């Protein structure tokens with residue numbers, strides 16, 4: 137297909153600020169019904185990601201702060217990536233969402249396995 | 260496509276017994292690196308599902324027991340369902356995994372949005 141990430145990514149992005157508590161992150165996930173939270177700095181740059189799996193890991197390992205569970209080496213995607221590339225990148229790293237960033241590391245969208253799922257559901 | 264659920268589902272299923280603690284469920288998710296745990300009774304019948312999102316919900320709402328967060332009305336799939344049907348079912352319910360059950364409600368596999376993702380990655 138010639139479908140690009142920009143064609144199917146969601147622009148409705150829920151992010152959190154670095155330094156909030158694990159409980160606050162869990163509350164945002166619950167209220168917005170999302171499983172992935174990109175973490176941004178004061179000037180809106182992507183600095184990490186926290187997922188519901190990380191919250192579960194915090195419960196298993198009795199972690200106290202977001203810093204202990206936040207992943208800082210974030211795998212991302214670009215607007216003009218073909219969706220096959222995004223799908224392979226998620227498969228390789230066993231993850232199910234990629235923040236889409238511009239050349240300044242600002243988040244402009246999120247592509248996840250659910251966006252790709254929708255594509256297959258409509259064949 | 261003529262691809263069926265049985266062609267791409269995973270048969271490596273991690274389940275938990277009803278009645279275990281939230282911490283134990285979180286520990287299984289961490290050790291097996293999974294986000295969905297079908298819950299089974301003593302005679303291996305599917306009785307519910309708990310996901311990492313539910314563990315996160317437990318943190319947000321300060322839930323104490325697995326019963327408070329386990330979903331009992333589980334959306335499932337059958338072996339001979341076309342994958343497009345499974346994908347649409349996940350999209351309709353905003354979920355990302357379906358236990359695959361036989362006619363006795365015994366779990367024989369799991370299909371998730373990552374299994375469908377793999378398909379798209381290989382085009």
Ligand SMILES: C[S@@+](CC[C@H](N)C(=O)[O-])C[C@H]1O[C@@H](n2cnc3c(N)ncnc32)[C@H](O)[C@@H]1O
Pocket residue numbers: 185186187189190207209210211212229230231232233234235292293294
């Ligand atoms: C390796 S996956 C395993 C569980 C499951 N497959 C999933 O998708 O959540 C879980 C870990 O991946 C990390 N993760 C998720 N999306 C990520 C991304 N775009 N870049 C880097 N790490 C990511 C999470 O922070 C979490 O620590």
Ligand SMILES: C[S@@+](CC[C@H](N)C(=O)[O-])C[C@H]1O[C@@H](n2cnc3c(N)ncnc32)[C@H](O)[C@@H]1O
Pocket residue numbers: 169170171295308309310312313330332333334335352353354355356357358
């Ligand atoms: C509605 S989704 C929202 C978050 C996200 N989209 C996800 O897939 O986890 C989260 C809820 O769906 C439930 N759920 C996941 N898979 C399910 C299934 N096969 N049948 C019924 N409920 C399921 C979980 O137990 C959890 O309470």
